[in-house]
Amino acid sequence: MMDGLPLPRRYAAIAALCLGTALIIIDGGVANIALPTIARDLRIDQSSAVTVVTVYQLMLVMLLLPFAGLGERIGLKRMYQIGQMVFTVATLLCFFAKSLPFLLIVRAAQAMGAAAALSVSSALIRSTYPAKQLGSGLGINSAIVSAGAALAPSLGGFILGVAPWPWVFASAVPFAIGSLILGRALPDTPPGNTPFDVFGGVMCAAMFGLIIGGLETAVHGDSPVVSAAIVLSGILVGVYFVRREAKETDPILPIDLLERPVLRLSVIGAYTAFIASMTLIISMPFRLTSEFGFTAPEMGLLMAPWPLTNIIVAPLSGWLSSRIPAGALGGIGMAISIVALLLIADMPAHPTHFDVIWRMALCGGGFGTFLPPNARLIIGSAPRERAAAAGGLVSTTRLLGQTTGATLVAALLALGIGGGATPPLVAAGLAFIAGLCSLARLRPSIRMPQTEEAADVQPASQVR
Known part of the structure; x- marks a missing residue:
């Protein structure tokens, strides 16, 4: 089996994947900037616009x-190209949105296209790069994510200054078109010979939808009983779904991968790390404005070091993951993040810009050191035929962690402790758990045997 795509086709495939990643991240970020304008134009309240x-x-x-x-x-x-096409068509429909229900349908369609592309992007990265360069490829992808997150607010603000709000969503269309054109260079992976489990897919979507939707209503809604009933329904669906999936040879929920201790630890570590990072990122603006009195323009400047540092650190960490065990890199990254989070919690009473900037840069660098090697281990250690499931697991873990972090901050704010030192302290505790999970992977009893693909290009000591 060929180890990665040949040059120069590999470069075109990398460009297609980078553009596809950028459009998903930018589209998810620019919407936040447009919410006040959408609320005004559609004559709805701001809570509905969210x-x-x-x-x-x-x-x-x-x-x-x-x-x-x-x-x-x-x-x-x-699958990747179908997702890009669905996303592009749905985005164009934003121009016809004159009511909130129609806009929500369009946004759901956009998410369907984004999910189709994102679900297989990590598996395509694995097939695009040689095995020894997989860490670098995932590091570059992480850098694109950080760059898109940093660019989205500025891009959205600029577009709103010169055009109506539908153009904010259209800003991602050129990325989709470019990705579709270059997508012909993507690796041609043969389709599987087993039928798709439609009922299992519906059960998986219902499980996540009910649990997350119920938690969201618990924070923002008025009826704890209804919220609890929704969450309980999702848990019951999940119990049945997991038992059903345990009997499948190619389960939608990759239980077969999670049975491997090293991958299970990696997923738990990633989940807690994403909760920690989102807890700080969402809570920090409240603290900067209410406790320290920084203005909105200053807040954007002070938050920027996190993604900007990631742009530099993530590719370097990905490159190092081919040479240093992921468990060690992850432990180092989380140790850096814990120190930074404690320093953020212990901010001076009247911090200068520099006091905030270097702490945020240090924290972002710590998470940037942890995440690419962690993703490389999950994706690179899975059997090639299960690479898409492993990639979907990585993306789902990231989104679940971010959603849980956002819900956690909302709960802390509701308790009156979300705008001070409590969120970074909570994040430090979560980062400590992620660090322990990473270091535990260094134990010989936890290391997973090499995959056939990795065995040809690197020593066993590096696959851990």
């Missing part, structure tokens, strides 16, 4: 794993 963002995130979480399973059946390249 559903434009939440419906997108919820659909992504619900569909990533089912679409990863579908991609394994119809072919990864085909």
